[in-house]
Amino acid sequence: MCGIVGCIGKNHGRxxxxxxxxxxxxxxxxxxxxxxxxxxxxxxxxxxxSVEHLDSLIPEKEDGKVIxxxxxxxxxxxxxKTNSHPHFSYDQEFVIVHNGIVExxxxxxxxxxxxxxxxxxxxxxxxxxxxxxxxxxxEKDVLKAIRKSMEQIHGSYAIGLIxxxxxxxxxxxxxxxLIIGLGxxxxxxxxxxxxxxxxxxxxxxxxxxxxxxIDATDFSLFDMHGRAVSKxxxxxxxxxxxxxxxxxxxxxxxxxxxxxxxxxxxxxHYASDGEYKFDKELIKKIKGADHIIFLACGTxxxxxxxxxxxxxxxxxxxxxxxxxxxxxxxxxxxxxxxxIIFISQSGETADLIHCLKIVKKSNHDTxxxxxxxxSTLDRGCKYSLNVQAGVEVSVASTKAxxxxxxxxxxxxxxxxxxxxxxxxxxxxxxxxDFIKKDKKxxxxxxxxxxxxxxxxxxxxxxxxxxxxxxxxxxxKEISYIHSEAIAGGELKHGPxxxxxxxxxxxxxxxxxxxxxxxxSNIEExxxxxxxxxxxxxxxxxxxxxxxxxxxxxxxxxxxxxSSVAFYLAxxxxxxxxxxxxxxxxxxxxVTVE
Ligand code: M6R
Numbered sequence: 376m377c378g379i380v381g382c383i384g385k386n387h388g389r390x391x392x393x394x395x396x397x398x399x400x401x402x403x404x405x406x407x408x409x410x411x412x413x414x415x416x417x418x419x420x421x422x423x424x425s426v427e428h429l430d431s432l433i434p435e436k437e438d439g440k441v442i443x444x445x446x447x448x449x450x451x452x453x454x455x456k457t458n459s460h461p462h463f464s465y466d467q468e469f470v471i472v473h474n475g476i477v478e479x480x481x482x483x484x485x486x487x488x489x490x491x492x493x494x495x496x497x498x499x500x501x502x503x504x505x506x507x508x509x510x511x512x513x514e515k516d517v518l519k520a521i522r523k524s525m526e527q528i529h530g531s532y533a534i535g536l537i538x539x540x541x542x543x544x545x546x547x548x549x550x551x552x553l554i555i556g557l558g559x560x561x562x563x564x565x566x567x568x569x570x571x572x573x574x575x576x577x578x579x580x581x582x583x584x585x586x587x588x589i590d591a592t593d594f595s596l597f598d599m600h601g602r603a604v605s606k607x608x609x610x611x612x613x614x615x616x617x618x619x620x621x622x623x624x625x626x627x628x629x630x631x632x633x634x635x636x637x638x639x640x641x642x643x644h645y646a647s648d649g650e651y652k653f654d655k656e657l658i659k660k661i662k663g664a665d666h667i668i669f670l671a672c673g674t675x676x677x678x679x680x681x682x683x684x685x686x687x688x689x690x691x692x693x694x695x696x697x698x699x700x701x702x703x704x705x706x707x708x709x710x711x712x713x714x715i716i717f718i719s720q721s722g723e724t725a726d727l728i729h730c731l732k733i734v735k736k737s738n739h740d741t742x743x744x745x746x747x748x749x750s751t752l753d754r755g756c757k758y759s760l761n762v763q764a765g766v767e768v769s770v771a772s773t774k775a776x777x778x779x780x781x782x783x784x785x786x787x788x789x790x791x792x793x794x795x796x797x798x799x800x801x802x803x804x805x806x807x808d809f810i811k812k813d814k815k816x817x818x819x820x821x822x823x824x825x826x827x828x829x830x831x832x833x834x835x836x837x838x839x840x841x842x843x844x845x846x847x848x849x850x851k852e853i854s855y856i857h858s859e860a861i862a863g864g865e866l867k868h869g870p871x872x873x874x875x876x877x878x879x880x881x882x883x884x885x886x887x888x889x890x891x892x893x894x895s896n897i898e899e900x901x902x903x904x905x906x907x908x909x910x911x912x913x914x915x916x917x918x919x920x921x922x923x924x925x926x927x928x929x930x931x932x933x934x935x936x937s938s939v940a941f942y943l944a945x946x947x948x949x950x951x952x953x954x955x956x957x958x959x960x961x962x963x964x965v966t967v968e
């Protein structure tokens with residue numbers, strides 16, 4: 376996902392923009408650029424590659440009064456210098472950075488081409504800049520030109536725009552996040568608060584279809600009727616926003632080890648003093664639903680499977696978990712009174728936003744479980760619950776998954792009015808800590824044994840199957856080993872054909888109900904030559920098991936044993952010498968469908 380930072384009136388503005396772009400790099404990018412504006416001149420530096428590379432292209436003395444920076448994740452056009460942002464308008468009077476995707480780009484380009492306007496890049500962004508410049512020629516007023524352009528642009532955009540010679544940084548937004556940070560004698564913009572939190576804790580969040588500008592001391596925002604809108608100042612919990620390795624070598628490791636503190640913060644937030652603190656109306660709506668529908672992708676989808684099992688087994692409410700990108704092509708809303716739960720760490724996943732648009736055509740209630748307040752899904756759903764995980768930088772989602780599962784369980788506990796659930800969740804903390812203190816070495820030893828294999832399997836049943844799916848995704852995502860999760864009972868229906876001498880098979884056995892069947896599965900794969908690693912709980916363990924964890928109520932397994940899976944993926948990637956936090960081809964937020 377692209378990232379935007381901008382500033383006006385800031386001392387050491389260049390440093391702020393460079394470090395801001397680095398802060399946003401967790402979102403994933405393939406090229407970067409900066410525009411410096413002062414007096415009547417605008418200098419643009421950009422290229423494919425890293426922010427460090429960009430920095431090396433900029434002369435040491437370069438600075439500006441108004442500066443915009445961008446990290447690009449290619450959508451329209453290849454990742455190269457020409458397509459990198461910022462982009463000039465055809466007349467070189469405007470320069471722009473943009474996050475999002477223009478849906479009617481063909482139409483807009485045709486319109487502008489007919490007016491004799493040419494394009495140098497393949498991007499939709501350049502067309503926005505030229506459209507604004509074109510409208511400005513008629514309107515002679517930048518704000519009016521922006522509004523007229525917004526009327527013609529369909530799609531998502533968060534935009535920072537500079538007009539040559541003006542000490543203003545213009546902004547416009549629709550369906551892509553953009554935040555203003557108010558400083559003392561300077562103002563900032565960014566895609567999220569993380570690059571700004573060191574300099575201010577006064578934020579303004581733009582709503583869809585708002586536009587305006589900041590100067591060094593003030594801001595003005597308008598709606599699509601050209602009326603000024605008054606905005607509320609927002610402050611943020613700096614601890615949850617800051618990106619800081621805190622002595623760790625990688626964000627992923629730091630984030631795995633934050634899981635216990637995330638869970639206790641979550642419990643404190645939603646169930647302090649033995650009492651559930653959820654919105655009563657939300658609980659009532661869930662109680663009244665005859666079907667819970669989950670929509671999510673990737674890791675969040677895996678959390679939804681666990682959550683679905685909680686609703687079914689603890690509340691008796693039927694559920695269906697859908698992969699968002701699949702559901703969107705065949706939208707189904709089972710039940711007469713369905714309640715729809717979206718799960719998304721980022722709150723910006725395009726596949727889910729697409730689903731939300733479809734769901735909104737009906738009148739059903741929606742809840743988003745997210746880690747990102749102010750995100751598109753957070754603002755688009757009727758109810759929103761934050762997982763309190765704090766910013767997750769590593770592309771591989773870890774603490775957000777554990778928090779999603781724990782929050783779903785707390786929600787079920789609140790509907791059930793069962794305080795024992797809170798106790799069980801809190802009971803997971805010392806066990807996760809025990810994994811961290813006592814089991815890391817053995818997990819690393821397993822990583823050494825699997826790291827050179829091309830392919831492996833995770834197997835489990837029930838909660839352990841859901842966990843296998845998440846473990847498998849995590850491993851393939853950062854170690855690039857082909858990994859597949861198989862429900863124990865499904866082995867004999869095909870996948871067992873793939874087991875040969877030495878194939879690693881990692882088995883979870885944490886549930887009494889399925890333990891005996893899993894032991895039979897182990898015999899089946901062993902007899903075909905598999906190299907089996909068993910992760911079990913004490914009461915279900917055998918002497919030969921690889922990792923044995925203290926006992927706990929099996930339904931909280933996903934909160935606990937996921938740590939083992941996360942460490943295993945982490946160590947495997949590390950041993951293979953890969954970029955753990957930024958795996959190839961992946962972005963933290965997937966804002967394209
Ligand atoms: O932000 P979201 O939770 O909506 O993201 C969904 C997936 O893209 C995400 O969970 C992805 O699968 C992770 N990188 C896995 O670690």
